[in-house]
Structure formats: C-alpha cells, structure tokens
Amino acid sequence: MISNNNKKCVIAVDAMGSDNSPHNDVIGAYNAWTKFKSFELLLVGDKNEILKVASQNNLNIPEDWIVHAPEKILMSDTPTTAIKTKKNSSIVIGASLVKEKKADAFVSAGNTGAMLTASTLIMGRIPGVGRPTIGASFPNQLGSFTLVFDAGASVDSKPQHLLEYSAMGTIFCKEIYGVANPSVGLLSVGEEESKGNELTFATNKLLKESKLNYIGNVEGRDILNGAVNVVVCDGFVGNIILKFGESVIGFLKAKMRTVAEGSLLDKIKVLIAKGALRKALSDLDYQKHGGVPLLGVNGISIIGHGSSTPLAIENMILRAKEMYDKNVISKFEEAIKDYAVK
Amino acid sequence: MISNNNKKCVIAVDAMGSDNSPHNDVIGAYNAWTKFKSFELLLVGDKNEILKVASQNNLNIPEDWIVHAPEKILMSDTPTTAIKTKKNSSIVIGASLVKEKKADAFVSAGNTGAMLTASTLIMGRIPGVGRPTIGASFPNQLGSFTLVFDAGASVDSKPQHLLEYSAMGTIFCKEIYGVANPSVGLLSVGEEESKGNELTFATNKLLKESKLNYIGNVEGRDILNGAVNVVVCDGFVGNIILKFGESVIGFLKAKMRTVAEGSLLDKIKVLIAKGALRKALSDLDYQKHGGVPLLGVNGISIIGHGSSTPLAIENMILRAKEMYDKNVISKFEEAIKDYAVK
Known part of the structure; x- marks a missing residue:
C-alpha cells in the first residue's frame, strides 16, 4: 500500500506508450516536471530513443531518470500474451516499478488492455476488489463532471463488481472532485425500479442494501444532465458510451x-x-482530463489514449500526483469494507 | 400481412399519446393529412376531446375519422397491466385496428412500453421473428444516417435476436434509406474479433455465417462516424446510447x-x-426523424416521444406512410428466412 506521503512522490511514465512515442510522452512528462517539480520522474522506455528526443528538443533529462525498457508492446499486441512474452517492455517494467515500490504511480498512453492486465497482474488487486475498474469523467450541464464506472476495464460484470465500482467511484469522486457525499446512480433503461436487465435488477438490490448514497436507476441522458455524481454500469456499456461521447x-x-x-x-x-x-466544447476534450484512472489495483495506474498529445500526458501525470497526494488507494480498501454492506 | 398497395393507406394515430395530448397529436395528424392527402386518417381517442381541439383550432375533422377510445394509458402505467385492464384505451384500440386490417399503420407518442406490448401481443410477430426491435437513426459525419437496432425494445437479448435485428435493419435501411447493400456492424468494445462480451462473441459467429453484409465489430464512435449503415446491439445498450445522444x-x-x-x-x-x-445540430433533432419504428410485428407501428410536437407527430405519420408504400413489413419475413443463414 502506497501511503508514505513524507517521501517525494515518484511517477513512472511510459515513454513508449502513445502513437507518437517517445516524442509526445517524453515532452509531456518533461513539461509536467518543469512546471511542478513536486515529484520525481522516471521515464520507462528505450534509453537511446528517449535521449534522442531529449537532445532534439533541448530537454535537460538526466540519465538516471531513464529506466531502460528495450521492448515495446504494440497497440496490435494481444494484452495477456504481450505481458507474458515481453518482460522487458515499458508497460511490464513500469507496473513492476510500482509493485517493487520504486514508483508510486505508473502512467501510460499505450495498449489499454496491456496496461489493464499488467497493472492487475503485477501490482495486484486491493483486498476485497474482485475486478478493477476504469473511471471516465463526462462534463455535465451543471458545469461539473459525471463520473462513469466502469468505462471499459471488464465486461460481463457481476452485481458484486458493480457494487465495488460504486464504492471506489464514491471515494474517487469525494477525494479528487471534492464532492462531500457523492450520489450514485445505476445506469439503466428507465428511472423506475422495474426497468432494467438481469444485471441491474440484481445490482439494485445490493446497492439499496449498501451504505452508499444510492438514488436508484438513471438513464443515458442523466450522464450529461448531471443527475448524479457517479454512474455505475458494466464496462461494455461504459466503454461504448465513452467512445460515443468522444466522437461528438x-x-x-x-x-x-x-x-x-x-x-x-x-x-x-x-x-x-x-x-x-x-x-463550449472544451470540457469534452479528453486531453484535459488526463487519461482514465484504473481503480482497484494496488497502486496508481493511469491509462491514456494512444493519440495522447504532450498536454494529455502532462495531465495524466498531474492526475497521478493528485491521487498520490490524497492517498486515494489506501482509502479504497476501507471503502470496499465500509460501504459494501449496511 | 399488409401488402395490398392498391387501396388507399389507412393510418391510425393515437390522439391521446403525447404529453400535450390530444392537442399536439391531433394538430400534427391533421397537418400531415392536409399536406399530403394520400392516406386516410383515423384519430383514436376521446371523441369529445378530439372534437374540442378541432373546433378550437379550426380543423375540419369529420366525425367518421374518429375512433372513440374513452380510456387512456398513462406514462406511469405498467405496460402489461395497462394493456390487459384498459381494453378501451387508444393504444389497445389502435393496435387492434391494424390487427383487424381496418388500418395499415398505428402511430403513437404514448407510453413506449405499452405501444411495444400492444403492438407485439395484438398485431402479433412476423413468422421467424423471436423479438421485435426498435430502430433509432443517428445522423453521422458523412451527412447520412446510422441506424441502430435494437434501441430499446428488449433487454438481455440472445444472439439469434441480434441476427434478426440485423436482417430487419438491413431491409429497413435498404427500403427507407435507399442504401443498396447496407453494411452491418456489431457494437462492441473494440474492432478486433477478440474484443467483446459473451453476447457479441456468439452473435459474431451467427452474423459471419449469415448472408448479411456484415463487416465485424464496430465501436461507440462508429455510430456518429458513419462507419456502417446498420449497428446492431442489445436494447439495453441501444436505449442508453439513444438517450445519451438525445441529451447532447x-x-x-x-x-x-x-x-x-x-x-x-x-x-x-x-x-x-x-x-x-x-x-449543424438540426439532424440531431429527434422531431425530424418522426419517432422510431417497431420492426418485427405484423403491421406498421411507429413509437414517438412523449414530448412530441405536432411536427414530430406529422413526421411519424410520414414515416408510417413510407413504410406502407415500400411494402416493408412483407419484406421482413422473406429477409429473416433469406439472410439468417448462408
């Protein structure tokens, strides 16, 4: 558990992640560091390539910031296979740095599935968490954000998983978005309790029995309307809405x-x-949000778009730093225990 | 089967459907009739209330256009109960008119679940169709429309149902949108065949074996991008995207x-x-689309928003007329047989 906030936060950044890597990743990471300097930066990737970007862009990157990772997991690689066969990839090494407590957070704009798998398998899950979850933040009409869990970490979730997403989502919303008592809505096809599918009917029962600030079903429109702070759903639906939203x-x-x-x-x-x-649309720009956090793994893991710009990378790092400062990970374990039952 | 295109098309309109009924419904229906006059109009609802709207708005509505329906199914009514207990409601009577071949189409902006249930139980299903489906049309970047089936007729669909939706969606797209060989995409969490959930994996197999112009998985962004003509998914996901889209x-x-x-x-x-x-946004306006068609029932059934304006009602009627003229219903039965297997 990462909770030693006396030492300086160490953030490992995948230099080989984005489609335009290592250029965008290295520049974004360097910009974040020069702006804030309140953390130690590790760049994980091919040493020569990183140094080349540094020299071409006049970045003062000391060699001891670089953790050499000669292999690269491609966007086209199958995640589980890649994690097993590319032990020297930036994603495997980055996740291992967190596991070995050499870093407090790992940030990558690389293969999402590989980041998910590596974070889950290498960092491990927080006790009580069956499945990690990805959170997406949608701007809403009220001028704030609606958080959606799960935005695509896993599909065919069970009711218990949705309960866990709700508990972690509540903590995340409280700590990172500063909402005192976040409301939770279950995404369904109608507001009435009688509307839904097998998963929502069973999940509704669990949520009603929990200590969460659960208000019942919400609909597709309630995400942008801002009807609740946290919307919970299976990752299949969440991922489709996230991508639909990005295409607007x-x-x-x-x-x-x-x-x-x-x-x-x-x-x-x-x-x-x-x-x-x-x-008007600036809030919809995913670059501003700094990737999506993977919650439920035993460490801070932030996953970005393959198309991440340097600005997006920079914001991903800031999000990681915020999660470290607010000690979010150690609060999840308590939340799962505390919120899950009445 | 409605296929006698020699006689004049008869369209029954639920006068008691919209939130602002019978005003919006009667005015919209009357406007459609005065503009086109190529169909016979039946107004189903409370006779006195309909005549009152006619007199207040100087509409020349003969009494024999009115099919008296003294009961009204409310938005808050439970569909199956309402259909059973309110036999004299406009929705039950409207669907019965189609069943009895006194009308070729029924159009309502009333309780969606009641329309679904009444259309399915009273009109009956087309042979070979396990579940009827609602189609939603999304404007896309290419300046045309992407059709999504199922947009909320049912949840927890089986792979065979999604195959049927694909076949009916293909015919609908061909006949109503004039696309020669509509492409079909299966909505999932990634383009690769390996991405999806239990439902999409099993559906993918069926679609690959079918004669449909199936291109494989599509993602949430492909709806507005216009990557395919027809997107197929379970109604739980389709309904949530439809409502999310409407909230934009x-x-x-x-x-x-x-x-x-x-x-x-x-x-x-x-x-x-x-x-x-x-x-720029006018294509997103649901009023232009004239409600959503319920496909797979043995007759033309068009379901509109509770908030339908007279213009929305008018467009729903035009859509019904188009489906009649193009003999769409009788083509579905053939399509289900023909497309479903290689």
Whole structure:
C-alpha cells in the first residue's frame, strides 16, 4: 500500500506508450516536471530513443531518470500474451516499478488492455476488489463532471463488481472532485425500479442494501444532465458510451464544415461561431482530463489514449500526483469494507 | 400481412399519446393529412376531446375519422397491466385496428412500453421473428444516417435476436434509406474479433455465417462516424446510447449559455453562432426523424416521444406512410428466412 506521503512522490511514465512515442510522452512528462517539480520522474522506455528526443528538443533529462525498457508492446499486441512474452517492455517494467515500490504511480498512453492486465497482474488487486475498474469523467450541464464506472476495464460484470465500482467511484469522486457525499446512480433503461436487465435488477438490490448514497436507476441522458455524481454500469456499456461521447466533437466539427459550405453568411457565422463552440466544447476534450484512472489495483495506474498529445500526458501525470497526494488507494480498501454492506 | 398497395393507406394515430395530448397529436395528424392527402386518417381517442381541439383550432375533422377510445394509458402505467385492464384505451384500440386490417399503420407518442406490448401481443410477430426491435437513426459525419437496432425494445437479448435485428435493419435501411447493400456492424468494445462480451462473441459467429453484409465489430464512435449503415446491439445498450445522444443538444445549449455569460465579445459570438449551430445540430433533432419504428410485428407501428410536437407527430405519420408504400413489413419475413443463414 502506497501511503508514505513524507517521501517525494515518484511517477513512472511510459515513454513508449502513445502513437507518437517517445516524442509526445517524453515532452509531456518533461513539461509536467518543469512546471511542478513536486515529484520525481522516471521515464520507462528505450534509453537511446528517449535521449534522442531529449537532445532534439533541448530537454535537460538526466540519465538516471531513464529506466531502460528495450521492448515495446504494440497497440496490435494481444494484452495477456504481450505481458507474458515481453518482460522487458515499458508497460511490464513500469507496473513492476510500482509493485517493487520504486514508483508510486505508473502512467501510460499505450495498449489499454496491456496496461489493464499488467497493472492487475503485477501490482495486484486491493483486498476485497474482485475486478478493477476504469473511471471516465463526462462534463455535465451543471458545469461539473459525471463520473462513469466502469468505462471499459471488464465486461460481463457481476452485481458484486458493480457494487465495488460504486464504492471506489464514491471515494474517487469525494477525494479528487471534492464532492462531500457523492450520489450514485445505476445506469439503466428507465428511472423506475422495474426497468432494467438481469444485471441491474440484481445490482439494485445490493446497492439499496449498501451504505452508499444510492438514488436508484438513471438513464443515458442523466450522464450529461448531471443527475448524479457517479454512474455505475458494466464496462461494455461504459466503454461504448465513452467512445460515443468522444466522437461528438468530430461530428460537430464535420457538421459545422458542412454548414460553412452553404452561403457566404453561413461561412462567416461558422468562422465566428468557432471560438464560442471551442469554449463550449472544451470540457469534452479528453486531453484535459488526463487519461482514465484504473481503480482497484494496488497502486496508481493511469491509462491514456494512444493519440495522447504532450498536454494529455502532462495531465495524466498531474492526475497521478493528485491521487498520490490524497492517498486515494489506501482509502479504497476501507471503502470496499465500509460501504459494501449496511 | 399488409401488402395490398392498391387501396388507399389507412393510418391510425393515437390522439391521446403525447404529453400535450390530444392537442399536439391531433394538430400534427391533421397537418400531415392536409399536406399530403394520400392516406386516410383515423384519430383514436376521446371523441369529445378530439372534437374540442378541432373546433378550437379550426380543423375540419369529420366525425367518421374518429375512433372513440374513452380510456387512456398513462406514462406511469405498467405496460402489461395497462394493456390487459384498459381494453378501451387508444393504444389497445389502435393496435387492434391494424390487427383487424381496418388500418395499415398505428402511430403513437404514448407510453413506449405499452405501444411495444400492444403492438407485439395484438398485431402479433412476423413468422421467424423471436423479438421485435426498435430502430433509432443517428445522423453521422458523412451527412447520412446510422441506424441502430435494437434501441430499446428488449433487454438481455440472445444472439439469434441480434441476427434478426440485423436482417430487419438491413431491409429497413435498404427500403427507407435507399442504401443498396447496407453494411452491418456489431457494437462492441473494440474492432478486433477478440474484443467483446459473451453476447457479441456468439452473435459474431451467427452474423459471419449469415448472408448479411456484415463487416465485424464496430465501436461507440462508429455510430456518429458513419462507419456502417446498420449497428446492431442489445436494447439495453441501444436505449442508453439513444438517450445519451438525445441529451447532447441540451448539453451544448447549456454550455453555450455559460460561454455567453463571459465577456461581451463571447456573448456576441454566441448570438451569431446560434444560427450556425442550430443548422449543424438540426439532424440531431429527434422531431425530424418522426419517432422510431417497431420492426418485427405484423403491421406498421411507429413509437414517438412523449414530448412530441405536432411536427414530430406529422413526421411519424410520414414515416408510417413510407413504410406502407415500400411494402416493408412483407419484406421482413422473406429477409429473416433469406439472410439468417448462408
């Protein structure tokens, strides 16, 4: 358990993670460090490649920041196989650094499945957690965020897993988003208790018996409406909504381009509209959120998009630092015990 | 089977369906009729109330257009109970008109579950169809539409049901959207065949063995991207995405309002942006789509939002007429037989 907040936080960053690695990963990590300097940075990846990026971009990266990892898990690799066969990959070594307490957090924009598998198998699960969960934060109408668990860590979840997601989600929302008594909603096809599927009916019973601030079923619209702080669902549904949500910006841009192809007046309107729209949509930009945390593993693990920019990497590191500072991991174990039953 | 296209199409409209019934329903139906006159209109509902709306709005509605239905199924009613106990409700009578071949289509903005249950139990299912399905059309980046089946008719579907949805979705897309050889994608958590849950793994096998133009897994983002013409999924997921999608407009409006609260320049930008944004988002407006069709029942059944405006009702009627003209229902039976196996 990482709870020694007297020592300086050590954050290991996968230098080989993003689609544009190691460039985006190294620059993002370096930017985070130069801005805040309140943590020690480890860059996990091919030493020569990292040093090349450092030299090309005039980054002052000492060699002892680099943990050499000559292998790379590709986006196309099968996670479980890759974890077993590529022992010298940045993802396996990064997760091992946390396991061995040489790092407090590991951050990667690499293969999501491999990060999930490595974090779960190498760091291990927090006692009482059956399955780790990924949390996604959606901006809502109220100007705050709705957290969705599980956003894709696993599918075909059991009711007990959804109860665990709810407990961890509650703690995460409390500690990281500062909500005093986060409300929890069960994602379903109607607000009434009679609406749902086999999984929600069984989960509803468990949630009602728990100590969580559970308000019952919520619907698809309630995520952006901000009806609750934490929305709980199986990772199959959560992942599909997350990806659907991410595609809204591209859709709107395409639609605005089409409008701009109309009259000259339309073109001018769209030009002027762009700034306003950009501001309005800025909360939807995944780069701002800094990846998604994997909760339930015995350490801080943050997973980013393959398309992460340096800014996205930087924000992932800040999120890891925040989780360290607020001692979130050690609070989960207590929460699982405390919240799960009345 | 409704296939006699020599006689004039008869469309029964639930006058008591919408939240603002019978006003919106009667006006929408009357508008559709005065615009096109290519069908016979039946208004199912409380006779006095319908005549009152007619007189207040100067609508020339002959009494023989009205099928008196003194009972009303409320939004809060439990569908199966309501169908059994309110035999004189507009929904039960409307569905019965189709069953008795006194109408070719029934259109309602009332209780969705009651419409589903009444259509399925009273009209009956098309031979070979295990479960009826609701189709939702999402605008996509390509300027066309992506159809999603099932958008909420039933949950905990079996692989065979998803195969049926795919076959009916293909016919619907071909006939109503004019796509020659519609592509079908299975909604999952990754494009690779290895990504998915128990349902998608088993469904993938069936779809690969079918004669459908099946391209494999698609992801949440592919709906708005327009990667395929028809997306197939369980109704639990489909319903949640549909409602999430519908909430995007409200979310954007709220965000734009927030931007307008900023500087004067922002306020002006938002004012100018509104028109462009309205155009860009107009395809997302569910009122334009005219409700969702329930496919797989032995007749044309169109289900609308409780919040349907007269325009939404009008478009629901046009969609019903189109399905009648294109003889879609009789093509489903053939499709189920023909597409389901190689």
